Amino acid sequence: MKNTAINRVVILGALAIIGIIAIQAYLLVNTWNAEEKDYQEKVTIALQNVAKEFEKLGSSPPAYNVINQVTSNYWVVNINDDINPKNLEHFLRLELESIGLREDFEYGIYDCDSRKMVYGKYIDYDVVTENPKPVTIKGDQMPVHEEYQHYFGIRFPNRNSQILSNMRLTLIFSVILLVTILFFLYAISIILRQKRLSEMQKDFINNMTHEFKTPISTIRISTDVFLKSPEIMASPRLAQYANIIQEQNSRLNNQVEKVLQLAKIERNNFQLNLEETDLHELVRGVLESIRVQVEKQGGTLHCELLAKSPTIKADRLHLTNILHNLVDNATKYCTDAPNILLKTQNIADGKIQLQVIDNGIGISKEDMGKVFEKFYRVPTGDVHNVKGFGLGLFYTKNICDAHGWKIGIESEPEKGTTVTIII
Numbered sequence: 351m352k353n354t355a356i357n358r359v360v361i362l363g364a365l366a367i368i369g370i371i372a373i374q375a376y377l378l379v380n381t382w383n384a385e386e387k388d389y390q391e392k393v394t395i396a397l398q399n400v401a402k403e404f405e406k407l408g409s410s411p412p413a414y415n416v417i418n419q420v421t422s423n424y425w426v427v428n429i430n431d432d433i434n435p436k437n438l439e440h441f442l443r444l445e446l447e448s449i450g451l452r453e454d455f456e457y458g459i460y461d462c463d464s465r466k467m468v469y470g471k472y473i474d475y476d477v478v479t480e481n482p483k484p485v486t487i488k489g490d491q492m493p494v495h496e497e498y499q500h501y502f503g504i505r506f507p508n509r510n511s512q513i514l515s516n517m518r519l520t521l522i523f524s525v526i527l528l529v530t531i532l533f534f535l536y537a538i539s540i541i542l543r544q545k546r547l548s549e550m551q552k553d554f555i556n557n558m559t560h561e562f563k564t565p566i567s568t569i570r571i572s573t574d575v576f577l578k579s580p581e582i583m584a585s586p587r588l589a590q591y592a593n594i595i596q597e598q599n600s601r602l603n604n605q606v607e608k609v610l611q612l613a614k615i616e617r618n619n620f621q622l623n624l625e626e627t628d629l630h631e632l633v634r635g636v637l638e639s640i641r642v643q644v645e646k647q648g649g650t651l652h653c654e655l656l657a658k659s660p661t662i663k664a665d666r667l668h669l670t671n672i673l674h675n676l677v678d679n680a681t682k683y684c685t686d687a688p689n690i691l692l693k694t695q696n697i698a699d700g701k702i703q704l705q706v707i708d709n710g711i712g713i714s715k716e717d718m719g720k721v722f723e724k725f726y727r728v729p730t731g732d733v734h735n736v737k738g739f740g741l742g743l744f745y746t747k748n749i750c751d752a753h754g755w756k757i758g759i760e761s762e763p764e765k766g767t768t769v770t771i772i773i
Contacts, residue, residue, distance in 0.1 A: 385513045396445040423509040428498045457504045458492045467492045622665040629660040636673040649688035657694040675742040680708035704771040713761040722747040
């Protein structure tokens with residue numbers, strides 16, 4: 351993956367994470383506020399109904415300021431009359447349960463003589479206790495409300511947990527979102543680490559191939575000297591060895607050049623040298639240079655140059671390499687004698703279609719989508735003499751993209767392959 355793509359992923363991912371966290375935090379706060387408001391409204395309605403029940407019994411609550419919420423979980427209710435604990439508990443249970451609040455609460459009644467809140471009862475819906483003795487509660491639990499003379503206080507110790515319980519689904523989604531964000535951050539760290547390893551690998555390959563250039567050049571010069579030496583040429587055996595050295599050295603040099611060219615392509619560090627090029631002339635030159643190799647395998651090499659205007663703007667060197675790669679693949683991936691056809695023709699919009707058609711082993715549907723990937727090599731079955739690094743079609747695809755050309759492949763196993771380039 352290129353640096354720009356990685357940077358784009360990181361930046362967009364960071365923005366997405368910030369946005370998602372902000373939205374989720376906003377939703378959580380709003381949900382909490384909504385649940386809290388609903389909770390407060392329910393408790394207020396229930397306590398108003400309790401005050402009305404005491405009014406029916408003869409109490410005379412004030413016309414206003416009957417209910418006062420002291421803290422988030424503590425309310426006081428001004429009855430303005432003596433309060434019977436049994437009646438209070440009955441009314442509290444009845445009204446709270448009628449609005450769906452079946453949760454623990456404790457109530458206390460203000461004692462005018464001692465001027466303290468005395469403990470009435472702690473209602474635990476999980477543990478049933480009857481007639482507990484009154485206990486004086488601590489001031490921090492139910493502080494005295496000095497404005498009233500006869501009132502009771504009610505506190506919900508599990509209020510927050512109750513609201514959180516109502517928000518269970520929202521919290522589950524928040525946890526899932528957090529796990530997703532952590533996974534994304536982990537994936538980004540893996541991508542960055544793989545990027546560093548990939549850069550180290552590329553640097554090593556580039557340095558290694560550059561180091562190969564000097565010994566390759568030295569071997570080529572030495573081989574040329576051998577081939578020009580009368581003593582070497584006088585011995586068929588030595589001349590054969592010298593030719594083998596020259597051929598293999600040339601092959602090694604081509605592979606090194608290909609790796610260096612691919613490195614430049616991946617770093618966007620290469621420029622096309624576009625010039626007016628006669629496509630037919632170039633095709634004929636490539637065919638003549640490779641015809642001997644094809645005929646050694648008992649194959650045939652044909653061309654049908656039907657394009658009426660074959661002059662194109664292209665980088666002559668890279669286009670030559672493309673043709674060599676395609677014909678070389680057609681030659682290698684063949685069980686029988688290779689039969690190769692190079693064909694050009696004019697198509698719509700003034701474009702030229704260049705095709706390389708062979709009768710080779712073909713490519714399966716599973717491999718068709720991978721043939722342009724770097725280092726990928728199509729399985730050859732019983733053909734064991736196919737050599738290479740899996741760089742040819744990757745190089746070809748990148749050069750075509752750089753020219754703005756389109757390349758496609760049609761193939762069937764055992765029926766051959768057709769590579770089409772639209773210029």
